[in-house]
Every structure is written in C-alpha cells, then in structure tokens.
Amino acid sequence: MPMAELHCHIEGAAHPDLVRAHAARHGIDVSGIIRDGHYVWHDFTSFLAAYDRASSVFRSEADYADLAADHLGRLAAAGAIYAEFFVSPDHACEAGLAPEAYVASLSRGIEQARQESGIEARMIVVGVRHLGPEAVERAARFAARPSHPLVTGFGLAGDERIGTPADFARAFAIARDAGLGLTAHAGELCGPESVRAALDALKPSRIGHGVRAIEDPELVRRIVGEGIVLEVCPGSNLALGIYPDAASHPLKRLVSAGVRVTLNSDDPPFFRTTLADEYAFAAEAGIDAGTRLGFTRQAIEAAFVDDATRHRLLDRLGRAAIALGAPSAGG
Numbered sequence: 001m002p003m004a005e006l007h008c009h010i011e012g013a014a015h016p017d018l019v020r021a022h023a024a025r026h027g028i029d030v031s032g033i034i035r036d037g038h039y040v041w042h043d044f045t046s047f048l049a050a051y052d053r054a055s056s057v058f059r060s061e062a063d064y065a066d067l068a069a070d071h072l073g074r075l076a077a078a079g080a081i082y083a084e085f086f087v088s089p090d091h092a093c094e095a096g097l098a099p100e101a102y103v104a105s106l107s108r109g110i111e112q113a114r115q116e117s118g119i120e121a122r123m124i125v126v127g128v129r130h131l132g133p134e135a136v137e138r139a140a141r142f143a144a145r146p147s148h149p150l151v152t153g154f155g156l157a158g159d160e161r162i163g164t165p166a167d168f169a170r171a172f173a174i175a176r177d178a179g180l181g182l183t184a185h186a187g188e189l190c191g192p193e194s195v196r197a198a199l200d201a202l203k204p205s206r207i208g209h210g211v212r213a214i215e216d217p218e219l220v221r222r223i224v225g226e227g228i229v230l231e232v233c234p235g236s237n238l239a240l241g242i243y244p245d246a247a248s249h250p251l252k253r254l255v256s257a258g259v260r261v262t263l264n265s266d267d268p269p270f271f272r273t274t275l276a277d278e279y280a281f282a283a284e285a286g287i288d289a290g291t292r293l294g295f296t297r298q299a300i301e302a303a304f305v306d307d308a309t310r311h312r313l314l315d316r317l318g319r320a321a322i323a324l325g326a327p328s329a330g331g
C-alpha cells in the first residue's frame with residue numbers, strides 16, 4: 001500500500017541500536033533508556049526524558065544526515081512515497097550542533113534518500129512547549145529564515161499539559177507570516193478544550209494527534225467544517241496509555257464523522273511501531289482498503305509542499321494504486 005506520513009519526530013525515529021552505537025562513540029551512558037534492544041520508559045514524562053537522552057547522542061552533521069537517510073530509507077522500503085518529519089533546533093543545540101548545521105545535514109540525508117529510493121520529504125521545525133514561549137519564538141524565527149528550502153512548516157510539540165496555546169500565538173504569527181504550514185500537538189494528553197484552544201489561538205491547518213476531540217461532538221463538527229486535518233498516531237496513543245486497547249481508539253469514529261485523517265508513527269521505535277503497522281492497525285479496525293489509500297491521499301493533499309510537488313505525488317499515488325489494482329484513493 002502506498003503510504004505518506006506527516007507526523008514523525010526525527011530523533012524519535014532513531015533505532016536503539018543506532019543510539020547505542022553513537023553513545024559508545026561519545027562515551028554517553030544510555031543503559032537507563034535502552035534495555036534488551038528496546039527503549040524503556042513508563043509514562044509520558046519518562047518517555048520525554050528518554051527521548052531527550054537518545055537525542056543527545058546525535059552530535060555531528062554526519063550523525064544527522066545518516067539518521068534522516070536511515071529513517072526515509074526504511075519508510076521508502078515499506079512503500080512510503082512522501083514523509084514530513086519534525087526537527088527541533090533546541091535538541092540540536094542541546095547536543096552541541098548549531099541549528100543551521102542541523103537542518104543542512106538533515107537536508108543532505110533527505111537528498112540521499114530521494115536519490116536512492118525516490119521518496120520525497122520535507123521538514124517541520126518544532127518549538128518545544130515545555131521550554132516556554134521564548135524558546136518557541138526562537139524556533140519560529142529560525143524556521144522563518146528563507147535559507148532552508150526543505151523546511152516548509154512550523155509546529156508545536158512537547159508537553160501539552162504545560163502552558164496554554166495562546167502563549168505561543170506570537171511564534172505562530174512569525175511562522176505564518178513567513179508562509180510556513182502550521183501544525184500543533186493537541187488533544188493527545190489533554191482533552192477537547194486543548195484542541196479548541198489550539199485552533200483558536202494558533203490557527204493551524206493540521207493538529208498533531210487531536211484524537212481526544214472525539215469527546216466533544218461539537219468540536220468534531222467544527223474540525224470537519226473547517227477541514228482541519230488530524231495527524232493520528234494510534235500506536236503512540238496505545239503505547240502511552242491514552243487508550244487502554246485498540247477497540248477504544250477513536251480512529252474509526254473520526255473517519256465515520258467525516259474528519260480528514262492521516263496515519264502516522266510519531267516516534268516509531270519508542271512505541272514499537274512503524275508506519276506500515278499504523279496502516280495495519282486501521283485494517284484491523286475494519287477500515288477498508290479504499291479508505292486506507294484515502295489516508296495517503298489526505299496526507300499528500302495536506303502536505304506542506306508546493307503545488308507542483310503535490311501534483312507529482314498525487315500522480316505517483318494514482319499510478320501506484322492502479323498497479324495494485326486497488327480501489328480509488330478518492331476523497
């Protein structure tokens with residue numbers, strides 16, 4: 001099945017073996033976050049701490065170029081034709097690399113993957129919510145510089161329980177004025193009020209997660225009416241205990257309500273998932289192949305790319321669907 005992804009954190013895509021190898025080179029102890037070849041954490045706070053620690057082992061430009069090429073190569077091998085990933089200048093600074101060098105090296109990884117597999121990719125700079133409005137504005141000012149052609153979006157990640165979306169309105173205004181696409185994590189740890197506040201204050205075209213909007217039918221109607229796209233990450237939600245089991249996850253109910261849904265892996269090895277697993281989750285939830293193909297079309301339609309690239313990707317999707325003998329990816 002041809003796939004596309006809009007929501008994955010690049011450091012969160014790092015495989016534990018790769019992190020261990022870099023950690024050994026730099027003399028960093030990662031025994032507290034990797035055991036038996038898997039990341040260990042027990043709640044959202046300890047997940048974020050493990051994520052920060054894993055991020056700290058990527059220090060050189062080559063480290064990041066390899067990480068992006070490895071991530072995109074895996075996606076392409078599984079059938080993805082397009083991927084956006086989040087990049088965090090704050091994490092690069094923490095690891096001792098200047099944001100410019102960070103984005104330049106990730107861009108090289110994107111170019112390498114494109115040449116090797118044909119996958120197209122873009123980057124979304126994120127501000128980290130729990131670092132506060134100043135840090136998020138700094139990230140927005142960096143994203144707004146016209147010097148990184150593959151940076152096409154700006155977003156808000158981090159701990160949704162800290163602060164309110166209005167705190168970040170200035171950062172989003174900077175990014176909007178620079179012509180960047182906008183997305184914000186909301187409705188993951190917190191409920192529908194958090195999604196509503198993000199829509200009101202930040203005016204993004206996409207919401208990262210947003211699944212807890214399902215708790216408020218009026219908000220679901222607003223999301224449908226305004227054409228807001230949800231970057232749904234079922235494997236992440238289950239791993240973090242947002243929902244106790246697959247049957248409780250609202251993916252199918254969101255689709256039935258008419259919400260524009262995309263499927264995403266968020267931080268795949270942390271949550272023991274892949275993008276292909278997310279599509280398989282949808283199939284197991286009873287979502288038919290045409291609708292699953294529609295998730296890919298939805299992602300390309302909502303992607304932060306220029307129109308020529310979007311048309312090329314839609315064309316490629318159409319041809320892949322025909323080759324599969326798949327039902328239409330309409331909708």
Ligand SMILES: Nc1ncnc2[nH]cnc12
Nearest residue numbers: 009012157158185266267
């Ligand atoms: N699932 C997630 N939610 C918020 N911030 C994150 N940063 C990395 N993964 C995240």
Ligand SMILES: [Zn+2]
Nearest residue numbers: 007185208266
């Ligand atoms: Zn995320």
